[in-house]
Amino acid sequence: MTNSKITRLKIIKPVRSGQSTEQVVERVYELIKQEDLKPGDRLPPERELSKQLGISRPSLRAGLGSLISMGVLQSRQGSGTFLVDGPPALDSEPLRLLAQLHGFSFDHMFETRSILEVGAAGLAAERAEGEQLATMSEEIAEMFGSLNDPQQFLVHDVAFHRAVASASGNPTLATLVEMVSTVLYERRRDTIARAHDFNEAVEWHRRIYRAIRARKPEEAREAMREHIMRAQRAFALEERQQASRDQREHKV
Template sequence: MNLQSASEGQQSGSVRIVAWFKERLVRGELRIGDRVLPERELAQELSVGRPLLREVLKSLAMLGLLDIRPGSGTFIARADIRLLTDFFTFCMSQEQDVLEDVMQARIAIECQAIRLACERANESDLARIGQWLGALIETLDDPEAGGRADFMFHQSIVAASHSRSLTTLYGALSELLQQSHVERRRVTYQHRKVVGDLIAAHRQVFLSIVAKKPDEADQRLREHFAIGDELRRRSLIEAYRKGPETAQH
């Protein structure tokens, strides 16, 4: 066997191993805490060599998907969302205009999440959202702290949806979203009238959740996003009036 065919065979074996785990997790045949087949049996079932299997298992363990316990075996682990966040941020950061693209994903997630939050939010959820609303107001002149408070306000709404899928997707975007909030806050600080509009919009969003009115909450959230879009449009126009070089920074 030449080097190329050996490499292709190894890749095929790796894909087969990963697919084996994925299929059984999706079908519910493997759950968190379950012990995986012993290495020898799993290698025979998948028709792969034990050295290759061992390397793939180590890779899956590094991703937080498996827990390898020497002397006890290999177990299905609960994946750490922070690893997904790191991976997603690394991949997306290579794209142009990534923050604008992430913003569109954010709108889709939050608009569904806020509807669920109106139905599912408990007192603890509402207290947390209200807490970050207060922090957001107190940090108007601090782009870093204000950007984080703004992010946490919206993240708390998504958490109040009690939807694991939505919170996982939002968590994967978290680093890019926080960066977006800080940059938007720097722009907002230069337009004091808009600051008042944004604070009022956040209050209306919060009150709509408290009132358990999903249609109203959705509308208020979209109006809030529209204020930000208009602000970015104005800033871009002003930048181009000063010169194309300014607009690019």
């Protein structure tokens, strides 16, 4: 038998890398809870904090860096390190890199976006408050004013969808919607052309809005589903145009 070999195999790789870093993350997080720090508050200076935790400054900075890249903290040179304020948000960078590395298709990402936003639209139709309805309506008005400015139109497009997600009353859901939308938005910002008929898009937004305002979840879901499907087609078209444009330039 080759039992002797078995003993040489690695049992398990517990991935102890960053062992210290994770401990720092945990301890800093406990500090936040103990001191009851709220979004916007400042953490102790690094030099002091490293003494408190009994570790070196680089080790502390590794942990803080991890929390920063998670979007929990934010550093300003000369000022301090703060808990981020504003609405809760997950950094979209990890998703973007993961998608590129593993070759996720944009069709799949649109499909995911559709699932999330259709759900959000349905919930928004049940729970949206007056303030949130007003925000949606304002963004639609802004879209009407941006029919000839694709970049600006896209900004209000995104803002409308963000408002719907927020109106779902579910911050977890809103966070995921934001994360996925951001990845698609950053891509589209570079490829969007002005050859489009934004009138149709704004009309779909109005349908979604009316259904939410009328408290008709199923209509809101259906409108959102249809809208995103059309947006996906428009996106695919833009991608093909961009591709042929690149090809043309390479020929020249």
